[in-house]
Amino acid sequence: MKTINIGILGYGVVGAGVAKLLKTKQKLLESRINAVLNLKTIADIDTTTDRGIDLGTTDLVPDADKIISDPDIDIIVETIGGETFAKQFIFKALENKKHVVTANKALLAGFGNDLVKTARKNRVDLAFEASCGGCMPIIKTLRETLVANDIKSMSAILNGTCNYILTKISKEGLGFEEALKQAQELGFAEAEPSLDIDGFDTAHKLAILNSLAHGMEINLKDIHVEGIRNITPVDIEFAKSFGYTIKLLAIGKKHKNHVEARVHPTMIPETNPLSHVDKSMNAIAINADATGQTMLYGHGAGMMPTASAVLSDIADIARNIISGTNRRVPILGYPEENIKAIPILPMAQLYIRYYLRFEAQDNPGVLSKISGILGENNISIESVHQKGKKHNGKVPVVMIVHKAKEEWVQKALKEISKIDSVVGNPVIIRIEEIDQG
Amino acid sequence: MKTINIGILGYGVVGAGVAKLLKTKQKLLESRINAVLNLKTIADIDTTTDRGIDLGTTDLVPDADKIISDPDIDIIVETIGGETFAKQFIFKALENKKHVVTANKALLAGFGNDLVKTARKNRVDLAFEASCGGCMPIIKTLRETLVANDIKSMSAILNGTCNYILTKISKEGLGFEEALKQAQELGFAEAEPSLDIDGFDTAHKLAILNSLAHGMEINLKDIHVEGIRNITPVDIEFAKSFGYTIKLLAIGKKHKNHVEARVHPTMIPETNPLSHVDKSMNAIAINADATGQTMLYGHGAGMMPTASAVLSDIADIARNIISGTNRRVPILGYPEENIKAIPILPMAQLYIRYYLRFEAQDNPGVLSKISGILGENNISIESVHQKGKKHNGKVPVVMIVHKAKEEWVQKALKEISKIDSVVGNPVIIRIEEIDQG
Numbered sequence: 001m002k003t004i005n006i007g008i009l010g011y012g013v014v015g016a017g018v019a020k021l022l023k024t025k026q027k028l029l030e031s032r033i034n035a036v037l038n039l040k041t042i043a044d045i046d047t048t049t050d051r052g053i054d055l056g057t058t059d060l061v062p063d064a065d066k067i068i069s070d071p072d073i074d075i076i077v078e079t080i081g082g083e084t085f086a087k088q089f090i091f092k093a094l095e096n097k098k099h100v101v102t103a104n105k106a107l108l109a110g111f112g113n114d115l116v117k118t119a120r121k122n123r124v125d126l127a128f129e130a131s132c133g134g135c136m137p138i139i140k141t142l143r144e145t146l147v148a149n150d151i152k153s154m155s156a157i158l159n160g161t162c163n164y165i166l167t168k169i170s171k172e173g174l175g176f177e178e179a180l181k182q183a184q185e186l187g188f189a190e191a192e193p194s195l196d197i198d199g200f201d202t203a204h205k206l207a208i209l210n211s212l213a214h215g216m217e218i219n220l221k222d223i224h225v226e227g228i229r230n231i232t233p234v235d236i237e238f239a240k241s242f243g244y245t246i247k248l249l250a251i252g253k254k255h256k257n258h259v260e261a262r263v264h265p266t267m268i269p270e271t272n273p274l275s276h277v278d279k280s281m282n283a284i285a286i287n288a289d290a291t292g293q294t295m296l297y298g299h300g301a302g303m304m305p306t307a308s309a310v311l312s313d314i315a316d317i318a319r320n321i322i323s324g325t326n327r328r329v330p331i332l333g334y335p336e337e338n339i340k341a342i343p344i345l346p347m348a349q350l351y352i353r354y355y356l357r358f359e360a361q362d363n364p365g366v367l368s369k370i371s372g373i374l375g376e377n378n379i380s381i382e383s384v385h386q387k388g389k390k391h392n393g394k395v396p397v398v399m400i401v402h403k404a405k406e407e408w409v410q411k412a413l414k415e416i417s418k419i420d421s422v423v424g425n426p427v428i429i430r431i432e433e434i435d436q437g
Numbered sequence: 438m439k440t441i442n443i444g445i446l447g448y449g450v451v452g453a454g455v456a457k458l459l460k461t462k463q464k465l466l467e468s469r470i471n472a473v474l475n476l477k478t479i480a481d482i483d484t485t486t487d488r489g490i491d492l493g494t495t496d497l498v499p500d501a502d503k504i505i506s507d508p509d510i511d512i513i514v515e516t517i518g519g520e521t522f523a524k525q526f527i528f529k530a531l532e533n534k535k536h537v538v539t540a541n542k543a544l545l546a547g548f549g550n551d552l553v554k555t556a557r558k559n560r561v562d563l564a565f566e567a568s569c570g571g572c573m574p575i576i577k578t579l580r581e582t583l584v585a586n587d588i589k590s591m592s593a594i595l596n597g598t599c600n601y602i603l604t605k606i607s608k609e610g611l612g613f614e615e616a617l618k619q620a621q622e623l624g625f626a627e628a629e630p631s632l633d634i635d636g637f638d639t640a641h642k643l644a645i646l647n648s649l650a651h652g653m654e655i656n657l658k659d660i661h662v663e664g665i666r667n668i669t670p671v672d673i674e675f676a677k678s679f680g681y682t683i684k685l686l687a688i689g690k691k692h693k694n695h696v697e698a699r700v701h702p703t704m705i706p707e708t709n710p711l712s713h714v715d716k717s718m719n720a721i722a723i724n725a726d727a728t729g730q731t732m733l734y735g736h737g738a739g740m741m742p743t744a745s746a747v748l749s750d751i752a753d754i755a756r757n758i759i760s761g762t763n764r765r766v767p768i769l770g771y772p773e774e775n776i777k778a779i780p781i782l783p784m785a786q787l788y789i790r791y792y793l794r795f796e797a798q799d800n801p802g803v804l805s806k807i808s809g810i811l812g813e814n815n816i817s818i819e820s821v822h823q824k825g826k827k828h829n830g831k832v833p834v835v836m837i838v839h840k841a842k843e844e845w846v847q848k849a850l851k852e853i854s855k856i857d858s859v860v861g862n863p864v865i866i867r868i869e870e871i872d873q874g
Contacts, residue, residue, distance in 0.1 A: 021585045021727060031652065031775045032584055032767075129582075135728040137574065137582040145566075145574040147469055148458045148748035215468065273734060276713055290458060290745035291572040294735035297710060298728060308727035311585035323762040330469075338468045 003036040004318045007067030009089055010080035011044035011060065014103055014130070016051040017307030018077055023053060025311075033315055035322050041067050068093050075317055077310055078102040083110060094118045094126065101313040103130035103306055106195075109204035112211070112218040116331050125320070126331050127313035132205040133158060133282045135305035136296040137312070141286070142212040143333035149288035151213040154252040155268075155434050158205045160280030160300045161196035162228050162248040164188045166236075166265075167278045170245065173233045188280055198227035199248065199263040206250035209284075210261055214254055214342055215334035219261075222344035226264035235357060235427060238385065238398050239267050242355075244431065245275035251432065258345045267355055267431045273297075274434065287435045348407035353382075353431040356413070358397045361421035367397060369419050377412040379404040394423055400431070440473040441755045444504030446526055447517035448481035448497065451540055451567070453488040454744030455514055460490060462748075470752055472759050478504050505530050512754055514747055515539040520547060531555045531563065538750040540567035540743055543632075546641035549648070549655035553768050562754050563768050567746035569642040570595060570719045571737040574749070578723070578733065579649040580770035586725035588650040591689040592705075592871050595642045597717030597737045598633035599665050599685040601625045603702075604715045607673045607682065613666060625717055635664035636685065636700040643687035646721075647698055651691055651779055652771035656698075659781035663701035672794060672864060675822070675835050676704050679792075681868065682712035688869065695782045704792055704868045710734075711871065724872045785844035790819075790868040793850070795834045798858035804834060806856050814849040816841040831860055837868070 006022065008015050022029075022039040029037050042055070043064040059066070067073055068089060076093045078100060080086040086104050093100050095118065102108070108115065108131055119126040129139045133156070142151070157163050161183060168179035180197065183189035195201050207220040228248050239246050244267035253260040268275050273295055277283040282300030287293050299305035320328050332339055360366045367384070374381060385398040401409070413426045443459065445452050459466075459476040466474050479492070480501040496503070504510055505526060513530045515537060517523040523541050530537050532555065539545070545552065545568055556563040566576045570593070579588070594600050598620060605616035617634065620626035632638050644657040665685050676683050681704035690697040705712050710732055714720040719737025724730050736742035757765050769776055797803045804821070811818060822835040838846070850863045 017727075025585045028587065029585060032771055034772050135582075135731055137578055140577065140582060141574055144753065145572075145577060145749045146745070147752040148462045148466060148745055150462075150465065273710065273713055276710055288745070290454075290741040290748075292736050292739075292742060294572055294733070296731070296733055298731035302729075304727040305729060308583070308585055308725070311727075312582045315584040316581065319765050320760075320762075323757075323760075323765045325757075325760040325762040325765070328756050328760045328762070328765070334469050335471050 001030065001034060001036055002322050003038050004075065004321055005038050005040040005073045006075045006077065006314065007040055007070065007073045008042045008077045008079060009064050009067060010078065011042050011046065011051060012079060013303045014306045014310070015042065015044070015077070015079035016053060017303040018079060018310050019055070019058070020053050021307050021311050023056065029315070033318050033322070035318050037314060037318060040073055041070065043067050064089050068096055068098070073098060074321060075099045075101060075314055077314070078104060083107050087111060090115065091118055094122050094124055097122050097124050099125040099127070099317045101127045101310055101317070103128065103310060105131040105201065105204040105208060109207040109218060109220040112208065116336060119331060120336050123326060125317050125327050127317060128208070129313045130306045130309035132208055133284060133296065134298060134300040134302065135308045136282060136284065136298040136300070138209065138284055138296055139212065140312070141296065142209065143329055146286070146288050146291065149290045150254065151286060151288050152254055153287045153435060154209060154213060154250070154284060155274060155432065156209070156250045156284035157247055157274060157277050157282050158250050158284070158300060159196050159202045159248060160282060161189045161193065162202070163277065163282070164280045165197065166228060166231065166246060166248065169231060169233055170236045175233065176229060176231060197229060199225040202248060202250045202263045206252055206261055206263060209250070210252045210259055212333045213252065214259060215332070215339055216259065216342035217339055219344055222261065224262040224264065224347035228265050230427065231265050234396060235429060238357065239355070242400070243270050244268060245270050246429065247274060249432065255345065259342050260350060261344045262347060265429055267429055268434055272434050285434060293435065348410070350406050351403045352406060353403050354401045354409055355429040355431055356399045356401060357427040358416065359394050359423040360397050361393055361423065362395050363421040366419065366421045370397065370416055373412050373415045374401065377408040379408055379412055438467065438471060438473055439759050440475050441512065441758055442475050442477040442510045443512045443514065443751065444477055444507065444510045445479045445514045445516060446501050446504060447515065448479050448483065448488060449516060450740045451743045451747070452479065452481070452514070452516035453490060454740040455516060455747045456492070456495070457490050458744050458748050460493065466752070470755050470759070472755050474751060474755060477510055478507065480504050501526050505533055505535070510535060511758060512536045512538060512751055514751070515541060520544050524548060527552065528555055531559050531561055534559050534561050536562040536754045538564045538747055538754070540565065540747060542568040542638065542641040542645060546644040546655060546657040549645065553773060556768060557773050560763060562757070562764050564750035564754060565645070566750045567743045569645055570721060570733065571735060571739065572742035572745045573719060573721065573733040573735040573737070575646065575721055575733055576649065577749070579646065580766055583723070583725050583728065586727045587691065588723060588725050589691055590724045590872060591646060591650060591687070591721060592711060592869065593646070593687045593721035594684055594711060594714050594719050595687050595721070595737060596633050596639045596685060597719060598626045598630065599639070600714065600719070601717045602634065603665060603668065603683060603685065606668060606670055610670050612670065613668060634666060636662040639685060639687045639700045643689055643698055643700060646687070647689045647696055649770045650689065651696060652769070652776055653696065653779035654776055656781055659698065661699040661701065661784035665702055667864065668702050671833060672866060675792070675794065679837070680707050681705060682707050683866065684711060686869065692782065694779070696779050697787060698781045699784060702866055704866055705871055709871050722871060730872065785847070787843050788840045789843060790840050791838045791846055792866040792868055793836045793838060794864040795853065796831050796860040797834050798830055798860065799832050800858040803856065803858045807834065807853055810849050810852045811838065814845040816845055816849055
């Protein structure tokens, strides 16, 4: 039986999960793949802390180069994260003609196009199933399963921290700060949570998924990103009364010559399966022309779910090696020469349906002023709601408006916030029906 | 660019869907796979009916042998269905060293082990993503994604006809016969619906999925099968009042040296995502040791979703051919020499939680008699409900009983149905909590 040697860079939570699977599932993997997946070396600056894994003959070393330059190692798993050491090591590993498996979405979103070029030049593979949606096989589904489909839209919950916090606000009526604090205490949110709650992590993943769905270069910078800091129980209550749930969605849609790509809190109908994805779970709904709507659901993070996804990549590469082939499926689902720079439409140009909430002094003229400004900006009101109790003389005025151009809405909101009796900034939450075709 | 020649046996709905994708998505497929997927020939006894597809240079012939014996054809797609011609043609195609793609679950469930042996002997591939769950990538997920997982359990809605009927009964209070009639009128059920509504189609799929999940021989005959003919709005109402939904589930669980495999109407908590899978949609929840619970959801049947799954198999085989490899992933996920005959536990030996409903004359002694018989058979009652209105002097008595051995329950029910004041046969619906780990 052929032996395939593996090295892991970074012995943190995910690295330890990968080591654990390679050690405890050795027999299962051999019986499935017909090869020995041998964990030869792990590199981490901390070589002393016990991670509770019996490493057997595996070396734990402080120097990454012991892996990157080891001629016997076939596959390198990068589980360091971040964009400094990980970036340097991955480029060097690819140059040394090692296949690389990584879960590093920030790195892929920022430098993926260069990484793909480097892998191509060196005739090695770069695999990243664990980068998006944890153990949901979304990368494989886009690269292999939906091969005969044009992907019309993707709507996804890709950040467990945000989904946990939104579930807490929604089910227990907590405020954002309190929900975040609870999430941090339970380990569902980082001490420095910005990457998650401000939507950047979700945007990294959307940049990768867009590329795979449409054969386009990875483009992070043009994705519109908003996080969940301003979501309040008041808006969640209003959403419920309209039959909606609020989720932080990654939305990717294909138009004729453009792509739409945005991350923001979104009201979705509670009849849509995505609205039942709670706590730290992830899910993606894909609407493709042949399949209609499909959905994948699973743990988007965590030690073992992420490690499971890394192992599926390792197995794919191992199967290539023992089959005497290489780079059997193109890294981004299309051969590099066929990948195009498809532009992302600026947010200002999109037509969206909106939930708008204004805090107004209870002044008989204010509703007429607000509707007047909306009308002047071509924004047509679908319904007006004024259910809330008066609080310090203020009442929330909620409007659902028909699809309107984002730039018109932003202009109108700026004008509305200048009305004397309107207090603070208007709240804007976009509404998506999500095609269930 | 290399050309790969394809033949389709059977130009019905699915065959036409496959032809349509090969014709209309030719450019997309070329740009992804870097090969021309050329539909060379279609064979069907009906060569005259217009299926609305521009076949271009593709031949439509009445004789299957024109495909099976064509030395230029690399991949044969079987979309005839059934177990007579399809069986004969597939065996012959494999013997002629053609790769075969099929959606024929009945054939795979009945003769899959022999088909796998024949494919192995002839060094060709046999692919069947479209056989289970339509366009949900369940075959690929079990064979490739979950490679480092032990699959603990699978719970799946795999028959769109049954799910449509159950949704109708549940949401609109229809009786079974009326719901079936509506399903037939709308094309969701066949004129001869037994294969679907009596659970056999679901059992075929479970036999295939069990094999892939556990590396076991395909075993249809030992799966316990019950259909949905006896489901009434009364039981659905009771289920709702307990927080349950009734679905026809395929349940596969792995025990140490055995597998549990059964198809029957099942009460599942309405907090479980499967309970929101409505109408003709399919879904599978998989609980595996590394990933925890994951779920796939999508159209389980229909022309284009099924064709999309067939195309993913064609693409996989095409990628093998242009990569100069063959049979890269074993047909059943494990190399044939590692596949074991893992026994399926007899239903009588399983421990399950039950919903039981008796129709009783309103007689003060009857409850004591029923409970007495349950007690004598080691069955412990969790709760008793007697909510329904009296009807012709009869009242429904509903009991939820703690986990008990199926054979004890069957024995007790036989005794209970002999009580004078118990009318008709007791209703038994099994309850599953479905681990959401």
